[in-house]
Amino acid sequence: MALKGVLRTGLVQLRVLDLDKSLDHYRKHIGLTEVGRTEDGRVMLKGNDEFDHHSVVLRLAETPGLDYIGLKVDTKENLERFEAETKAFGFEIEEIAPNSDQPGFGRRIAVKLPTGHRIDLYSEVELAEKHPGIKNPKLWIEEPKGMDVSCFDHALLYGPNAKEATQWFVEVLEMSIVEVVKKEDGVENLAVWLSASNRGHDLAILDYDKPGKLHHISFHLEDWNAIGHAADIMGQYNISIDVGPTRHGVTRGQTIYFFDPSGNRNEVFCGGYFYYPDMPLRVWDIEHVGEGIFYYDKVLNERFLSVVS
Amino acid sequence: MALKGVLRTGLVQLRVLDLDKSLDHYRKHIGLTEVGRTEDGRVMLKGNDEFDHHSVVLRLAETPGLDYIGLKVDTKENLERFEAETKAFGFEIEEIAPNSDQPGFGRRIAVKLPTGHRIDLYSEVELAEKHPGIKNPKLWIEEPKGMDVSCFDHALLYGPNAKEATQWFVEVLEMSIVEVVKKEDGVENLAVWLSASNRGHDLAILDYDKPGKLHHISFHLEDWNAIGHAADIMGQYNISIDVGPTRHGVTRGQTIYFFDPSGNRNEVFCGGYFYYPDMPLRVWDIEHVGEGIFYYDKVLNERFLSVVS
Amino acid sequence: MALKGVLRTGLVQLRVLDLDKSLDHYRKHIGLTEVGRTEDGRVMLKGNDEFDHHSVVLRLAETPGLDYIGLKVDTKENLERFEAETKAFGFEIEEIAPNSDQPGFGRRIAVKLPTGHRIDLYSEVELAEKHPGIKNPKLWIEEPKGMDVSCFDHALLYGPNAKEATQWFVEVLEMSIVEVVKKEDGVENLAVWLSASNRGHDLAILDYDKPGKLHHISFHLEDWNAIGHAADIMGQYNISIDVGPTRHGVTRGQTIYFFDPSGNRNEVFCGGYFYYPDMPLRVWDIEHVGEGIFYYDKVLNERFLSVVS
């Protein structure tokens, strides 16, 4: 097939302060479906358009934030190749046994990034019990609920040594840099958007002093109208909105940033162009970063820059 | 990069009976931009979101229909590999010199399919003069016009020996079969949808007695609302609609089929799911083909099955 | 207030062949809310954006069709005035006691039209238990369900002597003729669209040989996107679609015609212009009736013209 190696960001484990409130948020309002619970009480969720066993895991903790992100690889062979090349690249690796802490998942390779984040690579996941139809499929398998997000879309990570981490994503994982925002010097990248396919980004990384920070995890919506419906739900149920509805200059996607009950930033995202690796890199000057991030207002609010989990 | 080999259907040369009427249709109503004319009077057009020199070529002829479709390959090396493997596969090949009949295009390999269609492979195309911005890019480079299609999306080909052709797309070009409609026997495929990326299809092929036929070429729109706007334009300017606005069961895309002034069927298309090669194949029985093609009415009109160019 | 006399079509009693199937249709799929049942087993329903006690009543019967339509009048005084003027106009009247067959409704004046239809006039209705919020109102009072129609919108009646009936709507009820379709002679009206407010139509009447026929009752949707969502529900649950999604030339509204399980035609409708009585009458020739009714295809299907209940 023409899509090889890394396929997508397929897994995220998130720390939350209250499971019931979080389930109300992620299940009832965002519209994820609960797949089940792990022995140690974590909740597994998935989007209605996802085939894999689960994609979002909520873990009860003292502080909000990100445990790790998982990237799905197309084959065992490519997983082993990435493992070897990552060692050669010099990043620390940990082996996670199949069906250990993530039910339904095969072996995982946990990679420690110099940004303080952990990225898991894996190639095998069981088919979810409730997956989209494959024999004369209907449009949906169960009534749309809440914002009705289709899948986990991407994450934006904040941390130091973003340049070195980006190198690994590009040189080892063969992901593409789609867009960048330059620093004042006009040379170094403040932020990069990385894609493994046609999608505008699977991951984005911003160079930041504190390690291992999460700016947001994003869920995919069909279009601007679904963004409007999501905003109605946020207004109706007093979900705290950070910014939006608006449009990004970067990726051209339409968006709302909001917070889950634990203070983790979420995004609902849609639109943008089809990315292809033969496209020129899109570059934003620091003077245009406001327009790049929020195309309408063209200003970054303080909260957007400083609040991370 | 994780997108390798065939990237997309990037070129189509179409036969039309009247250039002025066709330009009114493709430029003013569909919203393509004219790039220029070839020495022999063919018109080169492109979508506003495309970077390559051009994607649609109109050739004045006695009969409407398709001259050929072009697939863009990521590298020269892969192009040469596909060339060798195609010869080994047993399909006839013709070499087209760089910048010969398609200005801005590098060398092409013209492959003769047993369906009677010609598929050109190429890896190098000059950047269009009017391409999307890359330095602090604005949302659009020129005012949206007409249906404002973003790019050439895909084509549906009708011809004999579809099975053998499909084998070549899968085994040599490494494209994926996304969905199929089975014949009465429940074994052979009546139609297959082929993708090289996340998109639901770059090409579809239907097994048909007459060779080299075109069912439709499709252009991409942003969402259902753009489909509605396109329908308004068709109604306003008396463009002959075949079917729609409606939704496909196959790919779940939203669509309108209509005709250009020469009788070539066009489609405007949006939506559908992100395809990944780790997804199960979606299969439609012949009894459900009506629902598969038109999810709302669930019936194929005679015109849809019999009118090709 | 500036809106005086007749306010809107606020009530419809419909005959259905099966209550359970009908409730699945009108409640689960169309999204009306059940208010309760009458002593004789009729089901009272309302749209989520309606304040009055109920607007749609389903009556179990041997044949589908319309019992009557009710028009709400702003005051008792105007109701009495309309009563007197209707007698003077020569139409038969029947008095319906308050809270008799329609719980929550005050006295009604049932008027017998020469088209064979019955129109009830009333000015007093109790507030529904579940009505839109009035103190710091939220966007909705309960989760949107199904097509999520906001209210009963209008009806199209087929019957003889449409001219005389129209005269009564205009001269006695002071409603306005918004648009007309002319007959072959270019003089007489084949169909008229009547409005009591800014809305494109509260009622439409088509001159037809059989008396008392219903072409369709229509429910209001927010926009074209809601029309698309409604079509998805029709496709998902195999609701029989007559025509659409499409747009009317007349009123410029966007629409889908479909059938309830008893064969009564329904419509979901949105859009169109704000009508004002100082606007010129919009006139359609019989040659343009196809475009007037269906702006995209420009052709009336046989079913549309002949199937009534």
Next chain:
Amino acid sequence: MALKGVLRTGLVQLRVLDLDKSLDHYRKHIGLTEVGRTEDGRVMLKGNDEFDHHSVVLRLAETPGLDYIGLKVDTKENLERFEAETKAFGFEIEEIAPNSDQPGFGRRIAVKLPTGHRIDLYSEVELAEKHPGIKNPKLWIEEPKGMDVSCFDHALLYGPNAKEATQWFVEVLEMSIVEVVKKEDGVENLAVWLSASNRGHDLAILDYDKPGKLHHISFHLEDWNAIGHAADIMGQYNISIDVGPTRHGVTRGQTIYFFDPSGNRNEVFCGGYFYYPDMPLRVWDIEHVGEGIFYYDKVLNERFLSVVS
């Protein structure tokens, strides 16, 4: 007809600091059509869905702001009645001769409100040269441009003695109070929304210390998608956005507030419910005013409260 007396806000004369920049804004971006110029150089504009000669007039001046708003009355008789009743009510009146300063307009009655605003009443206006079609009308008379607003929708006025002014709108002009925001005392109204028809508001008035101030004039759009397109145009052409895209709790309309080049606030507005005078008044406490004005963020920005022209 059932719509009597005041029909709508049909005229606004605005002060601008630069005609060319203002025309770029109101004509090219907002999408109004220029009707012509008055002898003293004012520019007359109209929306594509309006029949009257013009609705928006731009006057070059030293300071931005509102000259006056005009309300169209259905008949001469009602205009004369309103004139007499207004004198009796005690408001000062000035007679404006037909075809004097507003070409195409019949006699006007200029009423001086205690809020410092001038409201003109008129009943006769010539049909615009470019009006929507009335014989087999097409969807539009000319290609949509810019935000493609359909008509002038309403205005929000800031000034003292709002209570007395409101009394006149209700008692003399027979307009309805649709929604109110209460002051801290929970008794007096801080702001009222006034309608003459089904529309959520034709005018709104906020009690304010400075007289004759304009908060915004609003233009009508079809739906949320048109709001998104309008936002794209604002982003593309660096139009200064105040707030939005968002939704109001009051009227439930969807909106963007932005500024014209002279500092006059504009709004594009769509949606909301059909208003009827038999609906209960919707009341907002001062504690909920944030949610009432901006349903998503639930906070009023300082600019919204203090910047008027």
